[in-house]
């Protein structure tokens with residue numbers, strides 16, 4: 001279809017597309033238009049990676065806006081939100097107003113009301129729904145990118161419920177869902193009452209195959225020589241072979257450590273092929289990478305980049321990842337070894353893709369498990385750069401003839417698995433039932449069932465009873481914890497969220513996290529911790545008592561309104577404040593925080609620490625024989641990492657001590673900040689009087705500094721290192737800074753004129769992080785790529801960070 005023939009789109013669009021090199025639509029795009037995508041029809045497009053899905057969505061959104069409507073584009077990762085915003089900004093010249101909402105600064109995002117197109121993660125949209133953002137009623141088109149992720153056990157239910165809610169809010173809403181090629185695209189189309197474009201068309205041929213011995217075996221039955229030299233690994237041989245043809249290679253491996261090791265090794269394969277000019281440009285990029293942070297990860301990455309190789313994983317800082325992606329697109333970096341995060345949508349095509357590891361460690365399944373066909377096909381789909389390569393090649397590597405056969409059967413010739421809803425799981429339902437009742441989508445048990453009828457789960461299941469059973473268990477759990485009330489009414493049961501339940505829902509907490517936090521705060525308020533610590537009872541005795549309670553009628557986390565009322569008593573003033581460590585531990589043990597793993601030898605170390613610092617913990621410590629003890633110790637490890645960070649321990653020492661990347665530190669800090677903000681709100685709502693101590697711990701974690709430095713570090717563009725330098729130069733707080741002599745500031749900031757000016761200017765502004773948390777601020781970091789909330793794109797498009805701010809991110 002010629003671009004001039006697309007109906008109902010703005011009249012400037014055909015010329016704009018032509019200027020971009022798009023004269024006619026790709027076949028699946030043409031089918032989407034024929035299915036009425038520009039005329040408000042629902043559509044599911046199940047199309048291979050890099051086959052122009054974004055343009056399908058763009059056509060739907062532009063046509064919808066042209067009719068006076070407003071569109072929402074839901075992405076699975078924050079990093080993708082920034083990428084999509086950049087893509088849509090090209091239309092701002094025609095008056096289209098684009099906003100991105102991923103960050104933690106808005107509540108119901110009132111500023112988004114005037115935007116034509118809003119890009120947001122599914123968690124953010126869920127929280128906007130919970131906060132009753134009025135502009136959601138004006139939506140006319142919603143796009144769900146990578147909708148096959150409804151299959152994800154962790155985050156899928158949020159996307160599923162959010163789409164169901166948006167569609168209930170506005171029954172005329174056009175729904176466009178973009179999916180990878182999956183086994184059951186028609187099930188998604190049925191669920192969304194949508195037409196289906198199910199195609200395996202690609203703009204560039206993709207040849208899949210397996211390397212074995214000295215040859216490539218491709219799916220069309222052809223074989224070509226690809227010799228592996230003595231002492232060379234097959235991956236290096238493939239990279240070398242691709243380079244000789246001036247192509248680049250993307251290598252998928254199964255762990256961060258493997259990604260780093262592979263980049264280090266492959267650098268020596270690439271280096272001899274670089275030109276002098278490339279070496280110079282790579283050296284500049286390496287210098288930028290070193291600037292980002294003072295860590296081993298940063299140095300290792302810079303070393304690899306100097307040789308034309310790089311790694312890319314969720315433990316890298318967002319700035320690192322962005323630099324690597326750009327250098328790879330510019331064809332300066334010739335090989336990137338990546339964990340599967342990179343396959344999840346970021347646009348980095350390459351001539352060849354090597355899926356080196358097709359198994360991944362999975363603790364719950366007890367060892368190495370094969371990747372899904374869908375995942376492997378997504379990675380393979382990155383092969384072939386439109387306009388640059390004649391075709392793409394995607395290869396697995398076999399070490400034996402049997403493995404060669406197995407890989408063909410398992411991946412090359414296999415169809416992707418069907419996508420299945422994961423909604424009927426306790427954590428998902430506990431959270432979404434409360435949110436659904438609190439935000440008025442249902443007010444009875446029957447209403448909830450009806451709402452759940454609109455989900456993919458209901459359209460897929462043959463076992464209706466299961467959802468109902470889990471739902472009833474969760475209603476009971478929420479009632480027991482005083483988040484919800486139920487009352488018989490006629491044949492059924494009315495459900496209402498309590499005031500506490502409303503708060504928990506708006507704060508975006510898993511109700512179980514809220515119960516854990518409330519319980520810990522109450523225990524502290526009652527003096528449980530110290531009483532135990534003072535009474536000389538052994539840890540084993542205390543744990544036995546805890547076990548007895550746990551085995552009784554009331555589960556841990558049980559909180560009644562009368563208990564809470566008792567806690568508001570006047571004795572609070574005599575009680576010591578909880579320590580930052582105690583509070584970090586409290587939030588680290590909630591299900592909303594991914595804990596750090598205990599490595600061998602850690603258990604003993606943290607057990608010692610637990611006993612040494614026992615008086616600081618909020619709530620009881622499980623016995624050493626309790627299976628929950630190990631989790632409790634993992635939370636202690638996370639808490640100590642946060643404590644180190646908030647005590648200005650050097651970043652390099654922190655990453656080294658806990659065996660994590662700088663991105664992980666940042667992810668944990670953001671999650672802790674969010675959970676402590678929530679704890680502060682809960683303490684306030686329950687009259688527990690602990691809010692100031694929680695706020696202090698939060699602000700210290702946020703800025704990574706001692707208490708004396710929080711005021712200074714809270715000044716925009718100052719950050720951790722600069723706060724310390726200013727403090728050492730005698731400027732102790734914001735007031736001092738406002739009065740300070742510019743030459744002193746300049747001296748402390750090592751003569752950086754622009755930085756000093758920006759810092760002085762910012763000293764006059766209010767510091768939002770010192771304010772109490774607005775209960776409406778429900779934003780949470782999106783732990784959405786394997787625990788990495790480190791893409792740094794928070795609030796992109798809302799408050800564009802200036803250059804100075806960017807550089808202060810280097811503190812992470």
Ligand SMILES: Nc1ncnc2c1ncn2[C@@H]1O[C@H](COP(=O)(O)OP(=O)(O)OP(=O)(O)O)[C@@H](O)[C@H]1O
Nearest residue numbers: 021022024025026048049050051052053054055345
């Ligand atoms: N009809 C077309 N003609 C020529 N180029 C096109 C056409 N449609 C899209 N493209 C180009 O193809 C490239 C890949 O498209 P796009 O990124 O939209 O694919 P995608 O399917 O959304 O990828 P992903 O699987 O990563 O989400 C882009 O550079 C885009 O500009």
